[in-house]
Amino acid sequence: MAQLIYNSLDSSVHPSKLYPDYKSTILRAPSQPMIVLPQGLSEMNGPVFGDYSLGAFDHDLTKNAVVNGDPLGERIVVHGKVLNENGQPIPNTLVEIWQANAAGRYVHKVDKHEAPLDPNFLGTGRCRTDKEGYYCFYTIKPGAYPWGNHFNAWRPNHIHFSLFGPNITTRLVTQMYFPGDPLLQYDPIFQSVPEKGRPLVISSFDLDRTEPDFALAYRFDIILRGPSTTPFEKL
Numbered sequence: 001m002a003q004l005i006y007n008s009l010d011s012s013v014h015p016s017k018l019y020p021d022y023k024s025t026i027l028r029a030p031s032q033p034m035i036v037l038p039q040g041l042s043e044m045n046g047p048v049f050g051d052y053s054l055g056a057f058d059h060d061l062t063k064n065a066v067v068n069g070d071p072l073g074e075r076i077v078v079h080g081k082v083l084n085e086n087g088q089p090i091p092n093t094l095v096e097i098w099q100a101n102a103a104g105r106y107v108h109k110v111d112k113h114e115a116p117l118d119p120n121f122l123g124t125g126r127c128r129t130d131k132e133g134y135y136c137f138y139t140i141k142p143g144a145y146p147w148g149n150h151f152n153a154w155r156p157n158h159i160h161f162s163l164f165g166p167n168i169t170t171r172l173v174t175q176m177y178f179p180g181d182p183l184l185q186y187d188p189i190f191q192s193v194p195e196k197g198r199p200l201v202i203s204s205f206d207l208d209r210t211e212p213d214f215a216l217a218y219r220f221d222i223i224l225r226g227p228s229t230t231p232f233e234k235l
């Protein structure tokens with residue numbers, strides 16, 4: 001029986017490492033052809049993520065950094081499943097997110113955007129997928145922010161995602177966007193994703209998961225490989 005082999009470096013799915021409109025790729029993209037290293041002992045005996053315990057509010061960014069009140073902005077639920085190419089769930093995946101606050105400001109020393117920090121919002125969270133591959137975060141809808149890529153450059157609203165499988169060599173990184181964002185067409189980072197992959201990094205509004213009188217919900221399933229794989233910026 002023939003074995004299907006998916007190329008994790010498939011440039012028809014994942015963003016190119018060199019995308020000149022995204023200027024920092026010019027400096028960091030490899031200038032030589034990539035070498036695929038064979039997997040070895042380091043994948044087998046490297047650091048692993050086991051049954052460590054997560055904090056009770058690690059998945060709830062509206063609570064995990066509270067100092068003196070609720071964070072400002074629009075509360076949202078961001079949830080979905082991590083799946084393989086056959087739609088089967090991937091349990092025990094560590095899902096980490098980081099994002100700007102509602103005003104479009106990160107808690108980071110190099111973020112000089114003249115927008116307020118929120119003393120009650122750190123913008124980071126993590127959870128682990130359950131046996132159904134399901135994850136769920138509560139957070140604040142991130143604001144757009146300017147960046148220095150070109151004149152009047154603004155990032156669309158987005159949340160950064162990192163996934164760790166069973167060990168530290170199995171990390172995948174991507175970004176989740178919001179439906180209908182007018183900035184998507186102007187954003188070189190989003191546009192660096194090949195056209196057929198762009199819908200796969202845009203979440204869908206999920207009325208069924210919305211919590212009445214509390215929060216809207218967005219669904220973002222992450223598919224690890226195959227023809228519908230989620231585009232990843234770091235593989």
Ligand SMILES: [Fe+2]
Nearest residue numbers: 100155158160
């Ligand atoms: Fe960002």
